[in-house]
Amino acid sequence: MIYYAVYNIAQELAGSFSGITVFTGEKLDLHLLINYRRDLTVNVHEFFRLFTADLQSKVRNYLKIEIYMVYSYEFQSMGQIGRALEELRLYNRELYYDTDSIGIMTQRHGRSEYHEVAQQEGLKEKLFRAFHEKDMAALSHMIDKYAKQSAADKISPTSFIAQLSQWVRLLEYDSGYDKECNIFHSNLESTMRQQETLKCVLERISAILRESIPDEDEGIDRQKLKAIDRYISEHLSENISLVSIANHLYLNPSYFSRYFKKMTGINFTDYVDRHKMNIALEMIKDKEMSVEMIAAMLGYSDRTYFSKVFKKYNGISPVDYKGKSGRS
Structure with a gap:
């Protein structure tokens, strides 16, 4: 529902910006295409930047969420759209550990070399102990520390998300918490930035603690x-x-x-x-x-x-x- 709300905002806004077309992608992402003729009197990059800044602002104000954008390189013909979109999708994943909400893809960009998740000795046990002690501050600290280490070690985003998803599933199973599990983990896999992943995970754990762990009394x-x-x-x-x-x-x-x-x-x-x-x-x-x-x-x-x-x-x-x- 949020996806279509963003789409509607973008469509409405595009009506005020000549040459911009909004269309949907296959994996719940939106694509913005600007069609223009070269004109020295018009700074098309600034024109497009104003549109995206306005879109981000409206989505933030109306929906209370942050959206991430990646600019593609320019291409000359409609036949190049498919290739550009595929490269854009791959490049967007490479921005997973970035904190900026906007990325710019050049026509020749190097692919990042990611690594698989290393074994975390004792971390799972520490997480479970903090969980059963209802120590959300300790849980947040450990997960944040793990996230920073993963970014420094260039752990594959897919592997990083899978590891957090596994830990959350174990906590869900341990506490008998089963509210919208499949939906949550599916949405988690779709997160495009690490900070978005962490926000989802910590909110999920907080919800499990509130509803599933008995009071200390x-x-x-x-x-x-x-x-x-x-x-x-x-x-x-x-x-x-x-x-x-x-x-x-x-x-x-x-x-x-x-x-x-x-x-x-x-x-x-x-x-x-x-x-x-x-x-x-x-x-x-x-x-x-x-x-x-x-x-x-x-x-x-x-x-x-x-x-x-x-x-x-x-x-x-x-x-x-x-x-x-x-x-x-």
């Missing part, structure tokens, strides 16, 4: 508790630490510890022990399994410590409980 939701229980069950023979589960959930350990206790009323170590002792109650009924075997299978290398924890939660030692269950 709610602590960790039930879905997270299910994920924690599942993780414990899948790592029973390990010494599960607060740091390991926090990393698994992409959370800062101190944040995780604070809000886990706020929700459950107990610290994480007690929660793990209680979960394992519930499993131990069932395992110990098996006559073929010794207390030592059960302790090892539940991640307790010291039988004495296992017995102490078992008695703490069940009020009876594992040996006595095993003897009692064997008689019943």
Whole structure:
């Protein structure tokens, strides 16, 4: 809808500028063609500049958006339009990292050499932690820093956009946010300048935070508790630490510890022990399994410590409980 609004503004404005024709492209872009005869009394470049400046101003005032323009080189015949438009489309992509709203293509311009996205060690985890802590300032800072580094390293715009799109999809999936996902990512792929891409991404993340992440007073939701229980069950023979589960959930350990206790009323170590002792109650009924075997299978290398924890939660030692269950 915005596309056609821009088109209508350009069409209306062209009525006041003789020789300018507005027509649509295949990929939601507009083309402006000026047809003129050489005349020393008319500065055609200044004439066209006034038109584009007026168009940008009206679009900015009426639609509250910024449009980007690229001037093509001059050509002599209508038969050259197709080639000029294709070169214009390619050149426009090469201006992705520019901050100017207007670019000028010469007839002989060098093609930029772009590189693929390099692996970002730890960045995804940091983004997830900041996201779950609802720290929009940290998210914005990390993404902005990544964007500046990508521009300096001349990362392919397509690869850069794809990387940001992937991160946003992961955040959407993690939070269950599914509002117009396909539309957003399609529009993101169509962004023509890095600053436009960043604006879309940060607005999207902000919207996800507002609508999908529970308030701090709610602590960790039930879905997270299910994920924690599942993780414990899948790592029973390990010494599960607060740091390991926090990393698994992409959370800062101190944040995780604070809000886990706020929700459950107990610290994480007690929660793990209680979960394992519930499993131990069932395992110990098996006559073929010794207390030592059960302790090892539940991640307790010291039988004495296992017995102490078992008695703490069940009020009876594992040996006595095993003897009692064997008689019943």
